[in-house]
Amino acid sequence: MNQDLSNVMSEQINKEYYSAFLYLAMSNWLDQAGFPGASQWTYAQYQEELAHAQNLFHYMNYRDEKIEFSLIEKPDSEWQSILDVFQSVLKHEQFVTASINNLATVALSNNDHAAYIFLQWYISEQIEEEASANDIITRLKLAGDNTNALLMIDDQLGTRTFTPPVVPGLPNQA
Numbered sequence: 594m595n596q597d598l599s600n601v602m603s604e605q606i607n608k609e610y611y612s613a614f615l616y617l618a619m620s621n622w623l624d625q626a627g628f629p630g631a632s633q634w635t636y637a638q639y640q641e642e643l644a645h646a647q648n649l650f651h652y653m654n655y656r657d658e659k660i661e662f663s664l665i666e667k668p669d670s671e672w673q674s675i676l677d678v679f680q681s682v683l684k685h686e687q688f689v690t691a692s693i694n695n696l697a698t699v700a701l702s703n704n705d706h707a708a709y710i711f712l713q714w715y716i717s718e719q720i721e722e723e724a725s726a727n728d729i730i731t732r733l734k735l736a737g738d739n740t741n742a743l744l745m746i747d748d749q750l751g752t753r754t755f756t757p758p759v760v761p762g763l764p765n766q767a
């Protein structure tokens with residue numbers, strides 16, 4: 594693998610672990626704020642981010658690449674409201690989408706079509722991540738300060754469970 598691509602792949606593993614850590618902090622804040630459903634939703638997302646990192650790790654091993662590990666940044670831990678949490682989710686996922694798109698660009702510019710194909714799953718996944726954050730933000734804005742509506746949304750969010758993702762072309766899944 595080209596060294597530039599290898600470097601950005603290593604950085605992406607760090608970003609996915611940071612994402613996991615951020616969602617764990619959100620889950621804790623939401624639990625404290627009295628939103629057990631949204632806390633469950635963000636906990637499931639934490640598990641999903643771990644799987645994103647683990648599958649990148651397996652891919653690097655599969656390609657016999659050395660990973661550069663580095664410090665994982667401290668996540669935010671304070672929000673103003675449940676809406677503020679999900680607005681942070683969207684902003685963060687937009688940042689990750691840009692990062693994944695950059696990875697795909699580096700893979701293509703180095704003619705690494707195998708890595709480019711592997712990254713397709715992550716590109717599609719980011720569309721889903723942004724879409725679900727947008728959908729939740731829309732519902733929370735409609736609910737406004739109506740406690741009953743907010744609790745109903747919280748109940749719906751609590752139905753989310755984690756299913757380990759299967760990334761095509763990878764022998765050792767998370």
Ligand code: OFO
Binds near residue numbers: 612641642685
């Ligand atoms: Fe790993 O997709 Fe969210 O951050």
